Amino acid sequence: MADLKHTSTAAVSLAFAACLAVTGCAGPEAPEQDGGAEAAAADAAQADSFTIEDAWIKAVTEDEGMTGVFGALGNDGDQDVTVVAATSSVAGMVELHEVVTGDDGNSVMREKDGGFTIPAQGTHALEPGADHIMLMDLGQDLEPGAEATVELEFADGSTTEFTAPVKDFEGANENYDEGAGHSADHGEEGH
Numbered sequence: 001m002a003d004l005k006h007t008s009t010a011a012v013s014l015a016f017a018a019c020l021a022v023t024g025c026a027g028p029e030a031p032e033q034d035g036g037a038e039a040a041a042a043d044a045a046q047a048d049s050f051t052i053e054d055a056w057i058k059a060v061t062e063d064e065g066m067t068g069v070f071g072a073l074g075n076d077g078d079q080d081v082t083v084v085a086a087t088s089s090v091a092g093m094v095e096l097h098e099v100v101t102g103d104d105g106n107s108v109m110r111e112k113d114g115g116f117t118i119p120a121q122g123t124h125a126l127e128p129g130a131d132h133i134m135l136m137d138l139g140q141d142l143e144p145g146a147e148a149t150v151e152l153e154f155a156d157g158s159t160t161e162f163t164a165p166v167k168d169f170e171g172a173n174e175n176y177d178e179g180a181g182h183s184a185d186h187g188e189e190g191h
């Protein structure tokens with residue numbers, strides 16, 4: 001009896017593995033991925049519902065290594081939209097961060113599991129001390145008055161970009177949660 005159960009479980013796993021290998025599907029609930037951004041665009045891409053207001057980037061020097069992008073993310077569509085990744089020409093690495101209270105009572109920031117979900121017809125705020133887009137491995141100073149472009153990728157693979165001005169701001173100095181990984185890359189705690 002036990003053997004039979006084990007065998008059938010293995011068979012299911014094998015079938016799932018084959019499914020992954022052949023079609024790239026991730027399970028019965030996975031959305032169709034084959035068409036990528038183009039197919040998604042023809043069918044209400046998440047990027048098309050996305051809006052952003054009052055975007056800005058905290059001014060820093062290149063030596064400081066990283067900074068935050070803030071603003072009011074909006075969704076004027078009838079389905080939730082989720083930002084799952086971001087890139088920027090001014091940063092070697094970009095992450096989607098949240099701020100949480102660490103074991104020592106201090107605020108720490110870390111990658112946000114699942115990214116930023118913007119509810120249908122709703123907004124999701126990126127603010128100092130809360131969720132933000134983290135520009136890391138900066139290749140240049142970001143001085144007040146400058147601008148930088150950030151590209152966002154959504155859960156359906158669609159993308160969009162926006163340009164945000166750089167502004168002076170005191171604060172948003174949460175320490176980086178070293179447990180979140182890749183700490184060796186930037187070597188600097190906080191910013």
Ligand SMILES: [Cu+2]
Nearest residue numbers: 097109110134
């Ligand atoms: Cu951060």
